Amino acid sequence: MNTRTRTATNTNTSNEQAHGLRTPDWGAADRPLEIHGARPQTAGVPDSKLLILFDGVCNFCNETVLFLIDRDPNEQFVFASLQSELGQQTVQKFGVGVDLDTVVAIDQGRAYTRSDAALRIIRHMCFPWSLLYVGLILPRFLRNWGYNQFAKRRYKWFGKSDQCRIPTPELRKRFVG
Numbered sequence: 420m421n422t423r424t425r426t427a428t429n430t431n432t433s434n435e436q437a438h439g440l441r442t443p444d445w446g447a448a449d450r451p452l453e454i455h456g457a458r459p460q461t462a463g464v465p466d467s468k469l470l471i472l473f474d475g476v477c478n479f480c481n482e483t484v485l486f487l488i489d490r491d492p493n494e495q496f497v498f499a500s501l502q503s504e505l506g507q508q509t510v511q512k513f514g515v516g517v518d519l520d521t522v523v524a525i526d527q528g529r530a531y532t533r534s535d536a537a538l539r540i541i542r543h544m545c546f547p548w549s550l551l552y553v554g555l556i557l558p559r560f561l562r563n564w565g566y567n568q569f570a571k572r573r574y575k576w577f578g579k580s581d582q583c584r585i586p587t588p589e590l591r592k593r594f595v596g
Contacts (some may be wrong), residue, residue, distance in 0.1 A: 464497055464525075466527055468496070469495055469526045469540065470498075470524070470525040471487070471536075471540060472522065472524075473522050475501065476502070477577070477579060478580060479576070480522070481580070490548060494593065495543055506523075509525065515530045520570040522540075523536055524536035533562075533566045533567070534562035535562075537566065538555055
């Protein structure tokens, strides 16, 4: 039986646990989720690939996908829109919710959202882009605050398409679902 657990450890003291008390974990929703036991299958995407789920109608998101493809010579990234059947099934399997205001990165059986997803993607990029991974030193609540502020305004700044873009034939191999 698969059970979902947060990968971060609980910071409650043994006294709190003995009395059934819990300290609120304000960042728990943005922590990566790990599925113990059999990992959910993501439509034939091998564990060696990083699956990136993005908002398919967001112009900024679409341009970011093209940016990543151009800077991924080893073809370690594969993409699917959050609106696709695979996108919907994947977020349900990993329990990250259906929130189109975040990118979702699935890396080695773990789902990452918001700034954690962006940093996970950056971590897999080639030099010099991988240097941006230093952003990990910022506290998650600050990173996510900045991420959320940008996400709220991205349609206003970059626009929105009526439908998901269809990739060109040479790019289709990088998309799943």
